[in-house]
Amino acid sequence: MNFDLTPEQDQLRDAVRTLGRKYGHDYFVRKAKAGEHTTELWHEAGRLGYLGVNIPTEYGGGGGGITELALVCEELAAAGCPLLLLVVSPAIAATVINKHGTEEQRKRHLPGLADGSQKIVFAITEPEAGSNFHRLGTVARRDGDDWLLSGRKCYISGVDEAGHVLVVARTEDSATGKLKPALFIVPTDAPGLEKSKLDMEILSPENQFLLYLDDVRLPADALVGESLDAGLPALFAGLNPERITVAAMGAGTGRYAIERASGYTATRKVWGGKSIGSHQGVAHPLAHAAVQVELARLMIHKAATLYDAGRDLEAGVAGNMAKYAAGEAAALAVDTAVQALGGAGMTTEYGVATLLGAVRAGRIAPVSREMILNFVAQHVLGQDKSY
Numbered sequence: 001m002n003f004d005l006t007p008e009q010d011q012l013r014d015a016v017r018t019l020g021r022k023y024g025h026d027y028f029v030r031k032a033k034a035g036e037h038t039t040e041l042w043h044e045a046g047r048l049g050y051l052g053v054n055i056p057t058e059y060g061g062g063g064g065g066i067t068e069l070a071l072v073c074e075e076l077a078a079a080g081c082p083l084l085l086l087v088v089s090p091a092i093a094a095t096v097i098n099k100h101g102t103e104e105q106r107k108r109h110l111p112g113l114a115d116g117s118q119k120i121v122f123a124i125t126e127p128e129a130g131s132n133f134h135r136l137g138t139v140a141r142r143d144g145d146d147w148l149l150s151g152r153k154c155y156i157s158g159v160d161e162a163g164h165v166l167v168v169a170r171t172e173d174s175a176t177g178k179l180k181p182a183l184f185i186v187p188t189d190a191p192g193l194e195k196s197k198l199d200m201e202i203l204s205p206e207n208q209f210l211l212y213l214d215d216v217r218l219p220a221d222a223l224v225g226e227s228l229d230a231g232l233p234a235l236f237a238g239l240n241p242e243r244i245t246v247a248a249m250g251a252g253t254g255r256y257a258i259e260r261a262s263g264y265t266a267t268r269k270v271w272g273g274k275s276i277g278s279h280q281g282v283a284h285p286l287a288h289a290a291v292q293v294e295l296a297r298l299m300i301h302k303a304a305t306l307y308d309a310g311r312d313l314e315a316g317v318a319g320n321m322a323k324y325a326a327g328e329a330a331a332l333a334v335d336t337a338v339q340a341l342g343g344a345g346m347t348t349e350y351g352v353a354t355l356l357g358a359v360r361a362g363r364i365a366p367v368s369r370e371m372i373l374n375f376v377a378q379h380v381l382g383q384d385k386s387y
């Protein structure tokens with residue numbers, strides 16, 4: 001058992017931390033409040049190679065794995081910049097295209113994802129289907145060599161800043177019965193694709209959208225992979241990286257909040273000479289949250305290691321557990337930090353309450369805590385499915 005990062009991973013962690021701190025939470029909040037994106041940070045991270053750490057070197061990436069990408073997600077979040085699009089573009093889209101795309105698709109898309117000049121976002125959720133992906137209603141029909149895509153998607157992050165969206169559809173002949181998904185790389189300016197921004201109670205420079213697809217015409221090579229058989233494995237390929245990197249973002253956010261609060265409580269004095277942190281009623285909740293964050297980090301490390309070793313089934317269990325643990329730990333850490341900071345906790349200046357919406361959403365998306373508990377109950381504890 002080895003709990004140490006390699007020297008290269010250590011270097012990556014330090015370098016990403018430095019970049020994250022150069023921008024910091026004030027930058028993140030300023031951008032979000034102005035309705036802008038963290039474009040400068042994204043491009044600098046891309047130039048430095050951090051967005052492509054998990055992409056093979058022949059396509060311009062770093063040749064590492066999800067372990068490295070999780071480090072990037074965690075360290076940027078620990079610096080106060082939790083970037084959801086890291087989970088969507090390099091973790092999901094790059095993995096799906098790299099593992100299941102055609103060589104032509106890899107050559108076309110991976111270099112841009114690696115250097116950050118291109119983003120591909122991910123659209124699976126639908127208003128009617130919700131957590132039940134077997135009910136997906138977005139349909140792909142053949143029209144000669146082309147495909148026509150129709151349906152609706154919701155909560156799709158970052159469509160306004162991406163050149164393409166990876167859309168999960170079902171083929172017309174599989175409209176009933178078990179889902180036979182097909183994934184399409186759709187230009188975000190394709191005729192027939194409309195988006196409308198959702199008003200969300202999350203302070204974030206990244207936005208969510210409703211997508212309407214009305215007979216969006218796509219060439220044959222928009223389908224991910226050589227044939228429709230690539231659909232299901234391609235969809236599953238994105239799940240573990242998604243869970244692991246979103247967990248890493250949660251763990252980083254938890255670390256950030258605890259660091260902000262403990263720095264404050266160690267020096268703030270309101271009862272004579274002693275700091276408020278000397279009172280266990282203040283310190284213990286922070287210590288408890290720190291334990292939960294650290295436990296989540298251990299599980300993230302395990303899940304990423306299993307995934308990078310190609311042990312997908314075990315990585316699936318560990319990745320789900322890591323996502324659950326990190327989602328809970330991040331929400332606890334931010335809430336606890338706000339409390340420990342008192343009134344300062346609710347100010348923009350101290351930069352903790354600004355994360356309340358994001359960590360709350362982290363218990364719902366990209367997979368809810370209940371659906372993870374269902375997964376663990378069925379696949380680890382051998383319980384019957386109730387739904």
Ligand SMILES: Cc1cc2nc3c(=O)[nH]c(=O)nc-3n(C[C@H](O)[C@H](O)[C@H](O)COP(=O)(O)OP(=O)(O)OC[C@H]3O[C@@H](n4cnc5c(N)ncnc54)[C@H](O)[C@@H]3O)c2cc1C
Nearest residue numbers: 122123124125130131155156157361365366368370371387
């Ligand atoms: C900030 C944010 C960003 C997002 N970004 C994206 C994105 O980029 N792309 C994308 O495709 N989607 C995205 N989503 C959507 C997200 O993945 C879904 O919101 C999530 O999967 C839950 O689906 P739902 O909202 O339809 O909830 P529902 O399925 O309606 O569920 C509602 C509640 O019921 C619970 N529930 C449902 N079924 C069961 C069951 N069988 N047993 C127990 N409990 C159950 C759920 O856990 C949840 O608490 C995003 C969501 C948010 C909030």
